[in-house]
Amino acid sequence: MxxxxxxxxxxxxxxxxxxxxxxxxxxxxxxxxxxxxxxxxxxxxxDLTGMMRFYDWLPVHNRPVVTAGPVTYKSEVFARELGLSHLYVTFNGFWPEKAAAIKTCSFKELEAVPTLARAAEKKSGILVVASAGNTGRAFAQVAAGMNTPVVVVVPKKSLPRIWTTVPADTVLLITVEGDYSDAISMSNYIADLPHLTAEGGAKNCARRDGMGTVMLDGATTIGRIPDYYVQAVGSGTGAIAAWEASQRLVRDGRFGHHLPRMVLSQNHPFIPMANAWNAGRREIDPMTDMADATQAISEVYADVLTNRNPPYGITGGLFDCLTETGGEIAAVRNDEARRAQT
Ligand SMILES: [Zn+2]
Known part of the structure; x- marks a missing residue:
């Protein structure tokens, strides 16, 4: 049917x-x-492959054939290491033994699929996407697979991160000098040209609902909404998406009646949202929360987490998400990140 x-x-x-x-x-x-x-x-x-099994909670009418989707499993070894008895991992990457088939290995593919499909259905124009690497790679891969055009703008130093597993004839890739914020500025300029449109980032409900399938897969696998949701954040859009998906699951009624507590982290020294949240502020103050931003960004280990204009204070954004879920944001230093990786 x-x-x-x-x-x-x-x-x-x-x-x-x-x-x-x-x-x-x-x-x-x-x-x-x-x-x-x-x-x-x-x-x-x-009864569809990948994320499209959650198609009724995605803002699309057509159903692109994709393999990409989140895969949730109960952690045993890592859970033991952490001293946890009920730890579930929602894996977003390529792991054939677990039927995980996100070919670019980034959960941004989950955003790209419904976003490109919605833009095609609504005849929004050719999407322009700014990226520090993962988003651009994901949109290029999915656009190539769907044979749909896309313009991807990335900092020059992110160029090695852009690749696809199939020929990408429908992708126009533009590099800029500078960091992610410079790529965003250039993409805004390009998106104002005729027949082009900004994909909207966190403001695009298709991106958020695509990422929200992580929570849907988690809850349907576990059988309930989790108590905690843990993620490293740059814009916080993944956490907002998980919160919104949880609200839908609460209304569904079969997965419990509580929202998961958001346990988020940013990479020190660039931690604007952690600073603002821990000071109890809805607004990020550029002077105190991200002084010397360029220098701080150049020092972090996880530079994909360095968004200078996150959807934090905006209504329905991360501040509201953290408030409603009783959440928190920690600052993680580079040496702590490396130790955890080991
Ligand atoms: Zn309104």
Whole structure:
């Protein structure tokens, strides 16, 4: 049976519900994240491969054939190392023995699939994506697989991170001098050109709901919403997506009635969200929370986590997510990250 995957968009500021036009802005221009509201309150799991089994909670009507999807398993060895008895890992990468088939090895593929599909359905124009590496690689891979055009803008030093497993004739790759923020500036300029459009980053509900399949896979595998959700964050969009997916699971009713507590981390010394949150502020103050940003960014071990304009204070963003879930953000130093990796 083919479900139509009916949904509407809702502004998290004014609550207005409206049909999806492909825009990522409230019709009344509120500065707030716009969310999907699905008519299917109980999560149906379709008999499809990868993330498309959660198709009814994705803002698309067509169903691209993809293998990419999250895979959740109960950790034994790592859990023992940490002294935990109920640790589940949602793996987003390539691991054939576990049927994990994200070919670029980045969970950004989960964002790229519904985002490119939604843009094609809504005839939004050719998407322009800024990236420090993972997002660009994921969008290039998925666009090539779907034979759909995309423009990817990355810092020059991220170029070695951009590759695909198939020929990518529909991908235009542009490199810029500077860091991720410079790539974002250039992508905004390009997106204003005719027939092109900014994909919207965290503001794009398709990106968030694509990443939200991590929580859906986790909860359907475990049988309940987890008590804690742990992730390293640059923009925090993955955590926002997990929070939104959890709210839907609570409304579903079969997976428990609590939201998972968000346990997030940023890489010291570039930790604007950790600084603002731990000071109890909704707004990031550039002078105190990310002084010497360029220098701090150049020092971090995980430079994919260095977003200078995260969706933190915006209505429906990470501050609201942490507030509602009783969450926290820790600062992790490079030596701690290396030790944990070992
Ligand atoms: Zn609004």
């Amino acid at each position: 083919i479900s139509m995957g009916d949904y509407q968009i809702q502004c998290t500021a004014c609550g207005r519900l409206y049909p999806d036009t492909g825009s990522n802005e409230c019709p009344d221009r509120h500065a707030a994240l716009q969310r999907t509201v699905y008519s299917a309150q109980r999560l149906p799991c379709a």
